[in-house]
Amino acid sequence: xxxxxxxxxxxxxxxxxxxxxxxxxxxxxxxxxxxxxxxxxxxxxxxxxxxxxxxxxxxxxxxxxxxxxxxxxxxxxxxxxxxxxxxxxxxxxxxxxxxxxxxxxxxxxxxxxxxxxxxxxxxxxxxxxxxxxxxxxxxxxxxxxxxxxxxxxxxxxxxxxxxxxxxxxxxxxxxxxxxxxxxxxxxxxxxxxxxxxxxxxxxxxxxxxxxxxxxxxxxxxxxxxxxxxxxxxxxxxxxxxxxxxxxxxxxxxxxxxxxxxxxxxxxxxxxxxxxxxxxxxxxxxxx
Numbered sequence: 001x002x003x004x005x006x007x008x009x010x011x012x013x014x015x016x017x018x019x020x021x022x023x024x025x026x027x028x029x030x031x032x033x034x035x036x037x038x039x040x041x042x043x044x045x046x047x048x049x050x051x052x053x054x055x056x057x058x059x060x061x062x063x064x065x066x067x068x069x070x071x072x073x074x075x076x077x078x079x080x081x082x083x084x085x086x087x088x089x090x091x092x093x094x095x096x097x098x099x100x101x102x103x104x105x106x107x108x109x110x111x112x113x114x115x116x117x118x119x120x121x122x123x124x125x126x127x128x129x130x131x132x133x134x135x136x137x138x139x140x141x142x143x144x145x146x147x148x149x150x151x152x153x154x155x156x157x158x159x160x161x162x163x164x165x166x167x168x169x170x171x172x173x174x175x176x177x178x179x180x181x182x183x184x185x186x187x188x189x190x191x192x193x194x195x196x197x198x199x200x201x202x203x204x205x206x207x208x209x210x211x212x213x214x215x216x217x218x219x220x221x222x223x224x225x226x227x228x229x230x231x232x233x234x235x236x237x238x239x240x241x242x243x244x245x246x247x248x249x250x251x252x253x254x255x256x257x258x259x260x261x262x263x264x265x266x267x268x269x270x271x272x273x274x275x276x277x278x279x280x281x282x283x284x285x286x287x
Contacts, residue, residue, distance in 0.1 A: 016070040016106065017046045019264060022061065023075035024054040028229050030250075030287055031073055034257040037286035041279050042265070046070070053078065059085060065104065071264045072102045073257075076205075079142040086112030090269070096149045097175065098142040101260050103267060113263050116146035119256025120201070120224065121153055126255075127247040129222055132198035135159045136218070138191070138210070138235070139203035140169035143226055147201045148176055158182040160197075162190050194218045202226065202235050206249075209234040219244035226252055254283050 021031040027050070035048040053061050058081040062072070074082045082099035083089065093099045093114035101113040124130075135151045137144055140163045151159055159181055163169045166185045176183030186194075188210050195217045204210065206227030214235070219242035227233050228249035236246045258280055259269045266273075273279050 015068055016104070017044075018049075018069045019046060019071055019073070020049040020051045021073040021075060022051050022053040022058065023078055024052055026050045026052050026075065029075065030228070030253060031075075031257060033286040034254060034283045035073075035261065037282045038258070038261045038273075038279050041282045042261075042274065044265075046264075056081075058082060062102070062110070067106075069104050071104050071260075073260055074100045074102065076142065083112060086110050088112065090114065092117050092149060095175070095179070096142075096145045097171065098145055100146075100256070101263050103263055111267070113260075113269055114146060114149075115256040115259035115263070115269060116143060116252070117150045117153065118259045118269060119252045119254075120147055120150035120226075122255035123247055123251035124150070124154070124199070124222075124224060126251055127222055127224070127245065129154070129199055129224075129247075131155045133157050134197050136191070136194060136197045136200040136221075137161045137172070137203070138188070138201065139163065140165075140172045141203065143203040144169075144172050145175055147203055147224075147226070148172055148181070149179065151199070151201070152176075152179040152181060154199075156181060156198075158184075160184050160186050160190065160194070162186045162188050164188055188212050191215070191218060197221045199224070202233070204233075204235075206230055206233055213238050214242065214244075216242050222247060224252065225249050228253060250287055254280070254287055258283060 039046040055077045058078045079098040087109045089112040099112035103111040132154045135156045161169050169185050173183050191214045200223045202225045222245045223239045224247040225236045226249040
């Protein structure tokens with residue numbers, strides 16, 4: 001997204017101070033704790049709430065916002081609707097077909113970003129994963145699309161998508177082909193027989209029991225489970241029992257939230273914050 005689309009850094013007289021995370025269900029979200037810790041560390045008198053907004057309710061909610069609103073974080077099931085509402089969309093969000101961050105510009109434009117992708121890449125970096133060639137993706141929703149783009153960013157050439165219903169993975173398959181990846185759709189029980197991979201990412205909601213035990217060979221690959229509550233997930237527990245390395249979904253959540261703070265403060269997810277290491281530290285403590 002062009003830098004001239006960004007809002008300026010807030011000053012003492014700035015009135016655009018309200019932020020919130022929207023979705024359904026939303027009561028479990030840790031985003032308010034993370035964002036509030038960041039803004040307090042940055043010396044900003046901003047508010048950040050969680051608000052229940054279900055399928056089909058995003059447009060009405062956004063249309064009713066006043067000039068005191070700076071932006072919104074979006075979680076399920078609103079990421080596709082946010083994409084449709086955005087007047088401008090950054091490259092990564094456009095590729096993934098999902099917006100999880102809306103920046104509300106003073107001139108009335110709605111600027112769409114996807115910080116899930118960067119959050120996944122940064123969380124994997126913390127876990128020592130910086131490049132892959134062959135990946136396994138569990139799930140086929142909006143977060144799966146972001147995970148697929150993240151895999152492509154890490155150099156993947158092929159990805160197997162494991163889902164209960166192959167029809168629900170159609171959009172992810174199309175995205176993979178657009179990214180130049182070889183994508184194969186497999187049933188969930190493929191996890192029990194898959195011999196090896198460089199990385200496995202699970203995007204299914206927390207509390208979901210896939211009813212499958214990963215093969216010992218597959219569990220030798222690192223697993224990023226984007227869920228963080230309840231923890232451990234059934235898949236993460238099975239991975240650990242086989243001696244595999246598991247990256248907690250909280251790492252992705254923290255990193256994507258940090259990128260959102262960048263967006264809300266500067267309009268650019270690539271623009272580092274003042275004293276960013278300290279900001280990240282207080283966010284981790286809040287989590």
